[in-house]
Amino acid sequence: MLKWTVQELIKHDQEPLHFSTTLDVKTDLQDRDPEVLDVSPIQVSGDIVYDRGDFLVSVNLKGDLVVPSMRSLTPVTLPQDFTFSEIYLTDAGHADQYEDGEILMPLEDAELDLLPAIEDHLLLSIPMQVLTPEEVASGDMPSGDDWEVLAEEDFDKAVKKEKQADNPFTKLKGMFPDDDQA
Structure with a gap:
């Protein structure tokens, strides 16, 4: 053909x-x-x-x-x-x-x-x-019990927040107010 x-x-x-x-x-x-x-x-x-x-x-x-x-x-x-x-x-x-x-x-x-x-x-x-x-219009991602799909930007933010929370020096922040301004 x-x-x-x-x-x-x-x-x-x-x-x-x-x-x-x-x-x-x-x-x-x-x-x-x-x-x-x-x-x-x-x-x-x-x-x-x-x-x-x-x-x-x-x-x-x-x-x-x-x-x-x-x-x-x-x-x-x-x-x-x-x-x-x-x-x-x-x-x-x-x-x-x-x-x-x-x-x-x-x-x-x-x-x-x-x-x-x-x-x-x-x-x-x-x-x-x-x-x-x-x-496409809703932008909603699927989720379920103990899981969810994240957009790449949201995933990057969650990872950054998790790293900050796991940092042992985070708890020391604020103890020395003069150092926080430097």
């Missing part, structure tokens, strides 16, 4: 090859990441340009991923609408003609298959911290 032979792509050296389709990648993404609860059909569109012996690919993805909140495990819908670009090299020696930071992928076969890249970019788009809108 999103797979072309190098020979097919070279025929488009005068103008880009434009593609547009809808993919069902739910099963594949759930196999790779069990935290993915649901995936809508993903609208995929883009262009492939043959340039200097390599293929410049630009792909736009639109759809929704559903993953659990990291606090409550409530399903959270993450709308996806982003573009990624990659350069597929027909010869590894071509890598030096591109700038640092560009994604360079060697073509190992005589064909270009975009499905793995699409799935990779969808999984990489999932943020490390997923919260429901209510959890």
Whole structure:
């Protein structure tokens, strides 16, 4: 579906090859990441340009991923609408003609298959911290009997306060009023 032979792509050296389709990648993404609860059909569109012996690919993805909140495990819908670009090299020696930071992928076969890249970019788009809108708005952290989750700032304050309380010289403070002003 999103797979072309190098020979097919070279025929488009005068103008880009434009593609547009809808993919069902739910099963594949759930196999790779069990935290993915649901995936809508993903609208995929883009262009492939043959340039200097390599293929410049630009792909736009639109759809929704559903993953659990990291606090409550409530399903959270993450709308996806982003573009990624990659350069597929027909010869590894071509890598030096591109700038640092560009994604360079060697073509190992005589064909270009975009499905793995699409799935990779969808999984990489999932943020490390997923919260429901209510959890973001409230700012409340989960807690239970004898435990609670603290924000990093609150944790740092608690550690500092605990260190001060454990300091044996804290009790001596105030015994010598002249020294406190120095």
